Amino acid sequence: MRTRSWPKTVLGxxxxxxxxxxxxxxxxxxxxxxxxxxRSTPQWFPTDPTLEGYRAAISQQLPxxxxxxxxxxxxxxxxxxxxxxxxxALAILHLRGGKALNFLLxxxxxxxxxxxxxGFYAIYVRLGLLNSVPGLIVADSTIAVPFGVLLYxxxxxxxxxxxxxxxxxxxxxxxxxxxxxxxxxxxxxTLTVSLFAFLWAWSDFIFASTLARSGEFVPITLGIYQYIxxxxxxxxxxxxxxxxxxxxxxxxxxxxxxxxAAGVTAGAVKD
Amino acid sequence: MTTTSVDATGRVSGGAxxxxxxxxxxxxxxxxxxPGTPQTWTAIGFAAPLLAYLAVFYAYPLxxxxxxxxxxxxxxxxxLGNPEFSGFEKYAEVFASDSFGxxxxxxxxxxxxxxxxxYAIGLALAVFFRANFRLSGVLRALFLVPWLLPxxxxxxxxxxxxxxxxxxxNSVIEAFGGEQINWLTSPDxxxxxxxxxNIWLGIPFNLVILYSGLQQIPSEMYEAASLDGxxxxxxxxxxxxxxxxxVSAITLLLGFIYTLxxxxxxxxMTTGGPGDSSLTLAVWSYREAFGxxxxxxxxxxxxxxxxxxxxxxxxxxxxxxxxxxxxx
Numbered sequence: 001m002r003t004r005s006w007p008k009t010v011l012g013x014x015x016x017x018x019x020x021x022x023x024x025x026x027x028x029x030x031x032x033x034x035x036x037x038x039r040s041t042p043q044w045f046p047t048d049p050t051l052e053g054y055r056a057a058i059s060q061q062l063p064x065x066x067x068x069x070x071x072x073x074x075x076x077x078x079x080x081x082x083x084x085x086x087x088x089a090l091a092i093l094h095l096r097g098g099k100a101l102n103f104l105l106x107x108x109x110x111x112x113x114x115x116x117x118x119g120f121y122a123i124y125v126r127l128g129l130l131n132s133v134p135g136l137i138v139a140d141s142t143i144a145v146p147f148g149v150l151l152y153x154x155x156x157x158x159x160x161x162x163x164x165x166x167x168x169x170x171x172x173x174x175x176x177x178x179x180x181x182x183x184x185x186x187x188x189x190t191l192t193v194s195l196f197a198f199l200w201a202w203s204d205f206i207f208a209s210t211l212a213r214s215g216e217f218v219p220i221t222l223g224i225y226q227y228i229x230x231x232x233x234x235x236x237x238x239x240x241x242x243x244x245x246x247x248x249x250x251x252x253x254x255x256x257x258x259x260x261a262a263g264v265t266a267g268a269v270k271d
Numbered sequence: 272m273t274t275t276s277v278d279a280t281g282r283v284s285g286g287a288x289x290x291x292x293x294x295x296x297x298x299x300x301x302x303x304x305x306p307g308t309p310q311t312w313t314a315i316g317f318a319a320p321l322l323a324y325l326a327v328f329y330a331y332p333l334x335x336x337x338x339x340x341x342x343x344x345x346x347x348x349x350x351l352g353n354p355e356f357s358g359f360e361k362y363a364e365v366f367a368s369d370s371f372g373x374x375x376x377x378x379x380x381x382x383x384x385x386x387x388x389x390y391a392i393g394l395a396l397a398v399f400f401r402a403n404f405r406l407s408g409v410l411r412a413l414f415l416v417p418w419l420l421p422x423x424x425x426x427x428x429x430x431x432x433x434x435x436x437x438x439x440x441n442s443v444i445e446a447f448g449g450e451q452i453n454w455l456t457s458p459d460x461x462x463x464x465x466x467x468x469n470i471w472l473g474i475p476f477n478l479v480i481l482y483s484g485l486q487q488i489p490s491e492m493y494e495a496a497s498l499d500g501x502x503x504x505x506x507x508x509x510x511x512x513x514x515x516x517x518v519s520a521i522t523l524l525l526g527f528i529y530t531l532x533x534x535x536x537x538x539x540m541t542t543g544g545p546g547d548s549s550l551t552l553a554v555w556s557y558r559e560a561f562g563x564x565x566x567x568x569x570x571x572x573x574x575x576x577x578x579x580x581x582x583x584x585x586x587x588x589x590x591x592x593x594x595x596x597x598x599x
Contacts, residue, residue, distance in 0.1 A: 006404075006405065008399075008402060008404040008405075008407075009404050009405045009406050009407075009410075011399075012399070012400075012404065012406065012407060012410045013406070013410065015396065015399070015410075016410045016413050016414065019413075019414055019417065019471075019474070020413060020416060020417075022417070022425065022428045022429060022432060022471065023416055023417070023420070023428075025428060025431075025432055025439060026424070026428045029431060037437065038436075038437055039437070041442050041446075042437060042438075042439050042442050081320065082320045082321050082324050083321070085317040085318070085320060085321070086317065086318050086320065086321035088317050089314045089315070089316075089317035089318035089321075090318070093310065093313055093314035093317060094314065095314040095315065095317075095318050096311060096314070101318070101321075101322075103590075104325065106586070106590065107583065107586060108325070108329055110528050110579075110582045110583060110586045111329075111333070111579055111582070112531070112532040112534075112553055112556075112575060112578050112579065112582065113532060113534065114532070114534050114553055114556050114557045114560070114571075114575055114578075115332075115333070115336055115556070115572075115575035115576070115578065115579060116329075116332055116333075117557075117560075117561075118332075118335075118336055118339065118556075118560050118568060118571060118572055118575060119331070119332025119333055119334075119335045119336040119339075120332050121560070121561075121568075122332075122335045122336075122338075122339060122349070122568070123331065123332060123335055125349065125350065126352070138328060139328075141328075142328055142329065145321070145324060149321060174313045174317070178317070199419065202421065203420075203421035203422060203423075205421070205422055205423050205535045205539070206534055206535060206557070209561065210560075210561050213561075220421075221421055221422075221423045224423050224424070224427060225423060225539065228427055228430075228539075235431055238427060238431075239427075239428070239431070242423075242424040242427060242428065245421055245423075245424055246419075246420050246421065246424050249419040249420060249421070250416075250419070
């Protein structure tokens with residue numbers, strides 16, 4: 001089914017343009033002069049682009065970008081540290097009750113974030129963990145951990161048994177086998193899990209707006225939200241912040257896309 | 272849906288590529304170890320961080336949530352920790368509330384309409400991209416962009432596009448001689464507005480899963496069908512639709528479970544208003560607990576638990592269906 005016809009390409013470009021119009025609009029508005037924002041007919045193209053929106057965004061939102069970066073990286077670390085050994089236990093060491101655990105992880109993914117947020121709030125109020133970076137890291141990691149365990153388990157179950165046996169014959173214990181054989185082979189899974197753990201933590205709004213709403217450290221999603229509440233006239237600055245907040249997602253995906261694609265299919269033997 | 276959709280893909284591909292009897296060699300099958308051997312303890316050791324994590328950061332918050340819903344937590348009681356036990360009173364209050372009927376109906380509309388459009392558009396695009404034309408790979412990748420953006424970014428962009436006076440949507444409508452529509456501020460259109468934005472957000476997820484489902488249909492089938500003179504339309508209804516049924520069912524069910532949980536999009540665009548006009552159950556729960564100056568955790572927790580029950584019912588349905596296919 002290889003069609004080498006241009007009409008389909010043209011049609012595809014049209015669909016794509018239609019789909020990506022809001023993204024274009026975000027960039028367009030971010031470059032618009034403040035005075036032109038309230039014109040009755042909006043400008044379709046940034047004919048007279050300005051960076052004032054970006055200047056305002058950077059000067060006000062730099063700390064929250066830093067906070068989101070720290071929370072995202074912390075979330076990646078926590079997720080991998082918990083999910084990788086669990087995947088090993090489930091897929092290679094055949095943990096007893098593994099099926100039940102898998103089932104629990106599926107159910108865990110169905111729980112609405114707002115419910116988790118209330119539970120965490122009730123706990124954090126007592127422990128004084130509200131508005132703290134570690135508290136937010138833990139809460140955000142609950143989005144990624146079940147996914148991480150399931151992904152590691154699926155990948156590790158496909159690692160050829162011969163490799164594990166060979167490692168055992170060489171005298172390596174379970175821990176050495178895990179760190180020297182299984183983890184290096186699972187590099188692509190680690191990249192995939194890290195990528196999504198970071199993106200989800202970076203994009204999270206519900207936990208941020210409930211557990212970290214009035215602290216010194218406000219993540220970028222909340223920065224934008226407070227921006228909308230405070231100055232509704234400066235939409236170029238809001239959209240500029242939105243563009244900046246979208247960059248890590250775009251960069252990470254462009255850079256890491258091949259790892260994601262290679263992740264599940266590439267086997268150890270081919271490496 | 273940024274967060275929710277991706278983990279779904281992992282799950283779906285996991286389910287599809289999971290332990291089907293034919294695929295992996297016999298050496299990969301489980302071998303039961305006798306209990307109590309060192310091997311078992313090693314496995315528990317490696318799983319221990321996860322087990323501890325699930326107990327502390329999943330089970331405990333959920334338990335606190337149930338506790339919240341069966342007590343009368345005023346702000347004072349919340350801080351001091353001495354609430355009165357109220358049994359199912361809060362649930363009764365929620366059911367009797369004026370907002371309940373509206374929220375339930377809105378939730379049904381929001382999920383069903385969103386999913387119907389997301390699925391139909393996603394399927395149409397998946398079929399369109401199945402033909403490998405020039406640039407199809409690049410264009411398909413670009414379609415994922417809405418999925419990767421933080422929800423606050425998409426939701427605020429949509430809010431500005433739908434702005435009554437300065438929004439691009441109204442500008443286009445007026446250019447064609449239409450009247451200004453108060454998308455987000457009128458009770459008649461608020462729900463429609465958030466549904467439109469949510470459909471846009473969900474298309475990439477449907478496209479990805481349905482496209483990967485299409486890849487598993489052998490192209491010989493289509494070739495044979497066109498040799499027999501079947502039209503494109505016949506091929507779609509006789510081959511694509513029936514063979515895609517399992518993938519479709521999973522896509523729709525996961526879509527349902529995840530749309531049920533949506534708070535951010537609605538909250539950022541309309542906060543469930545004006546009045547209750549775009550209020551869904553999840554947004555209602557959020558509003559009671561965090562959305563007003565006066566947090567009311569007990570009813571919020573009751574609504575949240577109700578949501579869990581609904582999600583679980585459909586979740587079990589999903590698992591049963593998946594198991595059914597693995598057997599067949």
